Amino acid sequence: MSLKPKIALFQCQWCLYSPTDQEWVDSQLPENIHLIKTPCTGRINPLYVLNAVQGGADGVMISGCLPEQCHFKTGNMAARRQLEEFNDFLDYIGYEKSRMRFVWLDLQDRGIIQKRLAQFEKDLEALGQASNLVTRVKVAEGGQNA
Numbered sequence: 001m002s003l004k005p006k007i008a009l010f011q012c013q014w015c016l017y018s019p020t021d022q023e024w025v026d027s028q029l030p031e032n033i034h035l036i037k038t039p040c041t042g043r044i045n046p047l048y049v050l051n052a053v054q055g056g057a058d059g060v061m062i063s064g065c066l067p068e069q070c071h072f073k074t075g076n077m078a079a080r081r082q083l084e085e086f087n088d089f090l091d092y093i094g095y096e097k098s099r100m101r102f103v104w105l106d107l108q109d110r111g112i113i114q115k116r117l118a119q120f121e122k123d124l125e126a127l128g129q130a131s132n133l134v135t136r137v138k139v140a141e142g143g144q145n146a
């Protein structure tokens, strides 16, 4: 893959305790990573993930709080259960399971988000582009398809 893989990063707004990490995610993410901030991973509807996949995401990362540290008690557990099942479904229809990755972060995990994203990017490069489920076609200026 010559271009960097496109990554949709769904991030629980509470999971990055380090202001430096949150600042990096909020304002210094590389262009190939699209941030979708949520109040809790439990609020991530699988259709949002499907939307990212259909829009051309080569990978989806879900970043949330550790199981016992969710601000909404069990939001992350529900998200994990639901999104893992949805991941099975995506795999069944042609979007490899390894294209979705969960990252559960702890208070001590400063700087981990950068490392996890870099590793995910590397793994996605090995997989190549995911174009099976892309349904939205880029429209050029003036309304003509590119």
Ligand code: FES
Residues within 6 Å of the ligand: 012, 013, 014, 015, 039, 040, 041, 042, 064, 065, 069, 070, 071, 072, 075, 076
């Ligand atoms: Fe962070 Fe629920 S508040 S995953």
